[in-house]
Amino acid sequence: MQRITSRIGSRLGATAFRKGGYAPACQVGCGRCFATYKAGCHCGSVEVSCEGKPAWSAICHCSICRRTHSAPYAELLGYPVDKVSVTKGEANLSMYNVDGKSKEDRYFCKKCGGKCYSMLNHLGCKAVFLQNMTTPNHGADGKIDPDFAPSCHIFYTSGTVNFHDKLPKFETLPEAFGGDGKEVANDYHK
Ligand SMILES: [Zn+2]
Ligand SMILES: [Zn+2]
16 A cells, blocks of 8 residues: 655645545546545535545455444545535534434435535544435446445454455544555455
């Protein structure tokens, strides 16, 4: 895994750990670095706009993500706070924060229950969810855009499933995100 300190990483108070690094300014004029991408809940009442590619992308296995998403893990795309905005249906949002004890404010659609975004107060950034992106479309065609693909697993030992990909599996978090950076094996869950 290549770790780089980027302009965006220091704005997040952390080192960006995207595989291959994060380019703060486009060198090749790809038009994607400054593009606006969209995410949404299932019923379409809420739309979230994200400016540019995510600063980081990680698969979280923590128990809160698992229960709130009703899934074995959640795929988080990290963005600076000012790069994510609700562009439709803000009145349809509700927020959950584990009785105020969590570091994460989780916003979801009141109508369909779909996850919209989270405010990660401890990291000073926002997260949207890979499967909720409508552009690039990860829904109908099921293809993950390489710029949005996860670069590591976090809270892997809290989870329930093994992954046999080549990504690092952190027991908690990478050091850049305030964790101890301890990694475990793919087959941790026997
Ligand atoms: Zn909805
Ligand atoms: Zn989590």
